[in-house]
Amino acid sequence: MSKWLSTHELRAWRGFVLNARTVLSDIEADLTEFGIDGGDYQLLAMLSEAPEHRVKLCDLASQLRLSRSGLTRRMQGVVKKGFVQRVEHASDGRSAYAELTSKGWKFVQRVAPHHVRSVRSRFVNRLSKRELSALASAFEKLGRHR
Amino acid sequence: MSKWLSTHELRAWRGFVLNARTVLSDIEADLTEFGIDGGDYQLLAMLSEAPEHRVKLCDLASQLRLSRSGLTRRMQGVVKKGFVQRVEHASDGRSAYAELTSKGWKFVQRVAPHHVRSVRSRFVNRLSKRELSALASAFEKLGRHR
DNA sequence: CTACGATAGTTGCGTGCGCAACTATCGGCT
DNA sequence: AGCCGATAGTTGCGCACGCAACTATCGTAG
Numbered sequence: 001m002s003k004w005l006s007t008h009e010l011r012a013w014r015g016f017v018l019n020a021r022t023v024l025s026d027i028e029a030d031l032t033e034f035g036i037d038g039g040d041y042q043l044l045a046m047l048s049e050a051p052e053h054r055v056k057l058c059d060l061a062s063q064l065r066l067s068r069s070g071l072t073r074r075m076q077g078v079v080k081k082g083f084v085q086r087v088e089h090a091s092d093g094r095s096a097y098a099e100l101t102s103k104g105w106k107f108v109q110r111v112a113p114h115h116v117r118s119v120r121s122r123f124v125n126r127l128s129k130r131e132l133s134a135l136a137s138a139f140e141k142l143g144r145h146r
Numbered sequence: 147m148s149k150w151l152s153t154h155e156l157r158a159w160r161g162f163v164l165n166a167r168t169v170l171s172d173i174e175a176d177l178t179e180f181g182i183d184g185g186d187y188q189l190l191a192m193l194s195e196a197p198e199h200r201v202k203l204c205d206l207a208s209q210l211r212l213s214r215s216g217l218t219r220r221m222q223g224v225v226k227k228g229f230v231q232r233v234e235h236a237s238d239g240r241s242a243y244a245e246l247t248s249k250g251w252k253f254v255q256r257v258a259p260h261h262v263r264s265v266r267s268r269f270v271n272r273l274s275k276r277e278l279s280a281l282a283s284a285f286e287k288l289g290r291h292r
Numbered sequence: 293c294t295a296c297g298a299t300a301g302t303t304g305c306g307t308g309c310g311c312a313a314c315t316a317t318c319g320g321c322t
Numbered sequence: 323a324g325c326c327g328a329t330a331g332t333t334g335c336g337c338a339c340g341c342a343a344c345t346a347t348c349g350t351a352g
Contacts, residue, residue, distance in 0.1 A: 005262060012270070016269075021211065058330060063164075095330060126288060134276060134284070135284060140161050213340050218303085
């Protein structure tokens with residue numbers, strides 16, 4: 001294991017560190033016409049896929065890779081927009097749920113196809129099948145270590 | 147081309163969007179003991195590799211995927227730390243260069259091996275050769291579209 | 293030479309985030 | 323029952339960033 005990165009290793013790392021943010025923020029920019037940003041979309045997407053459209057706040061924070069305080073502020077936004085409501089936990093006075101409202105659910109259904117097109121044109125369609133499946137397994141490995 | 151993402155496509159996209167930031171900030175966290183963050187390191191690394199250790203500010207901004215104002219603030223930090231000096235352009239009164247000081251150069255040489263170890267342990271070593279080369283070509287493609 | 297669009301960099305402002313400190317609640321141990 | 327560490331969520335604060343507006347300079351067309 002050399003002191004430096006090999007050419008391949010460096011290309012992968014450099015490409016990743018330089019371009020990852022850019023791709024993400026380009027795709028995020030396509031959401032602004034709907035009045036939300038990427039963080040809001042991720043949150044709504046998580047709730048959409050959850051049973052009963054609700055997730056405990058602390059679980060939501062870790063699924064979204066947000067700090068607890070970060071999620072608190074995220075929630076303020078989507079609650080104010082009427083897409084999510086806070087539901088107190090029945091038996092645990094500390095916890096609460098985030099629950100998709102029907103307005104939020106309709107909103108996701110309306111926006112998702114546009115977002116999917118955006119992800120296709122800026123990400124999926126630019127990559128080969130081989131690259132896509134390598135990325136899938138790579139980021140699953142990288143995410144597992146936590 | 148379906149309205150939705152296939153399983154593979156979704157795994158790649160979800161993995162990427164959820165884990166990319168985390169990996170980056172974990173590696174960034176390993177730099178705090180040296181008193182800099184990832185943005186500073188990238189800037190210093192760019193200068194280290196440039197001829198004469200100097201790059202025009204506007205080129206530096208685009209290489210680092212920073213806005214011009216973002217670079218202005220970055221520069222304030224590394225200049226104050228004494229790692230970089232600003233050099234006015236001789237014949238163009240608008241432009242200026244960022245140039246690595248000898249202190250900055252020594253600093254990079256000292257920190258780089260630790261950073262490489264960090265990148266290895268949190269990124270390179272967790273991935274297979276196949277995944278690495280797929281990532282390299284993938285992010286080069288994604289970066290080219292701008 | 294002058295005028296004007298383009299380019300380089302800075303500044304004011306708003307935003308999203310993490311960290312640390314705080315409050316409130318829970319659950320186990322004695 | 324009472325205590326205490328762990329857990330859930332909020333708040334104050336600071337930071338890095340982008341956008342838009344601004345200044346200064348450049349280069350070119352007339």
